[in-house]
Amino acid sequence: xxxxxxxxxxxxxxxxxxxxxxxxxxxxxxxxxxxxxxxxxxxxxxxxxxxxxxxxxxxxxxxxxxxxxxxxxxxxxxxxxxxxxxxxxxxxxxxxxxxxxxxxxxxxxxxxxxxxxxxxxxxxxxxxxxxxxxxxxxxxxxxxxxxxxxxxxxxxxxxxxxxxxxxxxxxxxxxxxxxxxxxxxxxxxxxxxxx
Numbered sequence: 279x280x281x282x283x284x285x286x287x288x289x290x291x292x293x294x295x296x297x298x299x300x301x302x303x304x305x306x307x308x309x310x311x312x313x314x315x316x317x318x319x320x321x322x323x324x325x326x327x328x329x330x331x332x333x334x335x336x337x338x339x340x341x342x343x344x345x346x347x348x349x350x351x352x353x354x355x356x357x358x359x360x361x362x363x364x365x366x367x368x369x370x371x372x373x374x375x376x377x378x379x380x381x382x383x384x385x386x387x388x389x390x391x392x393x394x395x396x397x398x399x400x401x402x403x404x405x406x407x408x409x410x411x412x413x414x415x416x417x418x419x420x421x422x423x424x425x426x427x428x429x430x431x432x433x434x435x436x437x438x439x440x441x442x443x444x445x446x447x448x449x450x451x452x453x454x455x456x457x458x459x460x461x462x463x464x465x466x467x468x469x470x471x472x473x
Contacts, residue, residue, distance in 0.1 A: 294319075368429050373422065381422065384415040 301319040308314040373380060391411040395404040 365429065365433070368425075368432075371425070381418065384411075384418045387411040388415050 298319045301317050305316050388408070388411045391404065391407040395401065395408050398404055
């Protein structure tokens, strides 16, 4: 083995060690960051008749597939529950509260007014109460109908945006997978930081 080969091998080995320490340092400094995945730096050695040579390493991201899937599933579930909660809150607001300002309370007021009128059919006060409670119920039903229609309109307007967002993400996924397939076909490794 010549002195030149020894120096080349030593330089390559030192550079590989430096890269390994750099990756380890990055792992340590980012260990507490949410979403950070540990990286490794693999070094390959090639043995030849004249001695051992080190070839450059490949930096790779290590990710626990089960954990990633679980995180993605939980994020999707959280998003779904948030949308359901938003619509249910809007629906609750439209239907009313439990302190009498709701559909049941309005219907009960009309029933009470009719019961009182039936006990004294000639009473103008009870007739007026029937008219007022019926008008109040009618206004409440009209407001409820407008609120429900508004909720429907909001949902109809949001659906195309959500579909467009999903389609955009699927297009990106297709391009990443196509790029990966091309790289695998020509023998290159995928740079996972692009994902």
